[in-house]
Amino acid sequence: MRADVGEGRMGERAVVLGGSMAGLLAARVLADAYAEVVIVDRDRLTGVTTARRGVPQGRHVHGLLARGQQILDELFPGFTERAVAAGVPTADLGELRWFFGGRRTRPSPTGLICVSADRPVLENLVRESVAGWKNIAFAEETDILELLTADGDGRVTGVRVQDRTAADSASRAIAADLVVDCTGRGSRTPAWLEEHGFSRPVEQRIKIDLTYTTRHYRLPDESILCGDLSINPVSTPSHPRGAFFSRVDGGRCIVSLTGVLGDAAPTDPEGFLDWARSLAVPDVYEVIKDAEPLDDPVSFTYPASIRRHYEHLERFPDRLLVMGDAFCSFNPVYGQGMTVAALEALTLRAHLERGVPEPLPFLKDVAGVVEAPWQISAGGDLAFPQVEGPRPPELEMTNAYMGLLQSAMTRDPAVTRAFMRVAGLVDPAPGLMSPEMIYRVLKSGSPPVPAPAAG
Numbered sequence: 001m002r003a004d005v006g007e008g009r010m011g012e013r014a015v016v017l018g019g020s021m022a023g024l025l026a027a028r029v030l031a032d033a034y035a036e037v038v039i040v041d042r043d044r045l046t047g048v049t050t051a052r053r054g055v056p057q058g059r060h061v062h063g064l065l066a067r068g069q070q071i072l073d074e075l076f077p078g079f080t081e082r083a084v085a086a087g088v089p090t091a092d093l094g095e096l097r098w099f100f101g102g103r104r105t106r107p108s109p110t111g112l113i114c115v116s117a118d119r120p121v122l123e124n125l126v127r128e129s130v131a132g133w134k135n136i137a138f139a140e141e142t143d144i145l146e147l148l149t150a151d152g153d154g155r156v157t158g159v160r161v162q163d164r165t166a167a168d169s170a171s172r173a174i175a176a177d178l179v180v181d182c183t184g185r186g187s188r189t190p191a192w193l194e195e196h197g198f199s200r201p202v203e204q205r206i207k208i209d210l211t212y213t214t215r216h217y218r219l220p221d222e223s224i225l226c227g228d229l230s231i232n233p234v235s236t237p238s239h240p241r242g243a244f245f246s247r248v249d250g251g252r253c254i255v256s257l258t259g260v261l262g263d264a265a266p267t268d269p270e271g272f273l274d275w276a277r278s279l280a281v282p283d284v285y286e287v288i289k290d291a292e293p294l295d296d297p298v299s300f301t302y303p304a305s306i307r308r309h310y311e312h313l314e315r316f317p318d319r320l321l322v323m324g325d326a327f328c329s330f331n332p333v334y335g336q337g338m339t340v341a342a343l344e345a346l347t348l349r350a351h352l353e354r355g356v357p358e359p360l361p362f363l364k365d366v367a368g369v370v371e372a373p374w375q376i377s378a379g380g381d382l383a384f385p386q387v388e389g390p391r392p393p394e395l396e397m398t399n400a401y402m403g404l405l406q407s408a409m410t411r412d413p414a415v416t417r418a419f420m421r422v423a424g425l426v427d428p429a430p431g432l433m434s435p436e437m438i439y440r441v442l443k444s445g446s447p448p449v450p451a452p453a454a455g
């Protein structure tokens, strides 16, 4: 429910640093509590439906997990309907063409909706929804220079920014009762904390050395998809090369080829196709080989997942919060970043309901939100023997079980359904270890088939 101005209000102005998915969702919940919310971003945002400089990953496949779709519908009632009306295709998540270890899962209706938009289009749909809140303003094409503090106590009082459009424009201060850092993985908050006498958060990195290489196509005849919205041979230790193919808005298709541990699909058209042909299953190659390319392949390298343990800090400046990729950046193949940002927005809303958010309790709660998706992402990456990182004794058993479970998904649709609900961040992971699920997995699973010899 929207707070009336003057009643239950936390202050005059909240400033959100970064206007990508985390920033937009933070602004949406802040708008219920502050008289004005200002979103600052270095890029031009309004009406932009193509990839922009501040979000270079926007050129690559972005799946919105089921929990993220549910939260968007909660924060912006009718969001999915509007997306569909705008030409975005949807399908049941369990009925997409998924492959694990080179084998296709048994499709199973889950009731969970996959919204298949190009990332910039999805972001624009969210931005248009946010623009419906009259007390949210955008400071576009504006560089964030530094946080401003009150003398003495380190309380954050605003932010210094600079207009990018006017040559030689002077910097200006935007005063704020609350500042939320949503500037993504390159967030300067750790460095700023150190410069101002606070400790930096400890950073945990899981080096996966991942590369996405992506191209858009138009299909001469969509019947080749046999009605499927998406074809996803997922990267696993037995078959490390992966791909995400999706029909998206505007009758276009997008394919991202994913290589790990330094392996990368080339950006020249022939090399790109050859690499697609080398996947464990021919499905993606068969669909794109005669399709009309709409652009040249582009690549994006993602060296490591980064988790910043803000929750372990003992001191933190008042009136400053951190969310989204600035808090934790997950290996993107698990498709979690936008949904975790949405879950964090709900956490922020819960804190706002209790009063002005206190940073350390908020950051602790965000760490709680991040924990389960991090275990999925880091645990999955550590199943690759070459990936360095702490391996608790139970990890080997968990990953062996996940291999059997993915194999069981090729035979038992109930296992597919349970897996999709956990991977979609709808259900908690321990559900996959219930006695009933263990029985099903042991009955239907068999060890993953080893990858064919390269070459």
Ligand SMILES: Cc1cc2nc3c(=O)[nH]c(=O)nc-3n(C[C@H](O)[C@H](O)[C@H](O)COP(=O)(O)OP(=O)(O)OC[C@H]3O[C@@H](n4cnc5c(N)ncnc54)[C@H](O)[C@@H]3O)c2cc1C
Pocket (backbone or CB within 6 Å): 017, 018, 019, 020, 021, 022, 023, 040, 041, 042, 043, 053, 054, 055, 057, 060, 061, 062, 063, 064, 065, 142, 143, 144, 145, 182, 183, 184, 185, 212, 300, 302, 323, 324, 325, 326, 332, 333, 334, 335, 336, 337, 338, 339, 341
């Ligand atoms: C290749 C790839 C594929 C991905 N696929 C998926 C997926 O399938 N599903 C999913 O949920 N997530 C995916 N992600 C993650 C997803 O992109 C992010 O989690 C999501 O964008 C939320 O990030 P964010 O808003 O915190 O930060 P970002 O999206 O990084 O945005 C940061 C914003 O801050 C602005 N900014 C930064 N510094 C400044 C400054 N100094 N001044 C002004 N503005 C500034 C930038 O312009 C930008 O708008 C993927 C990521 C990558 C790399």
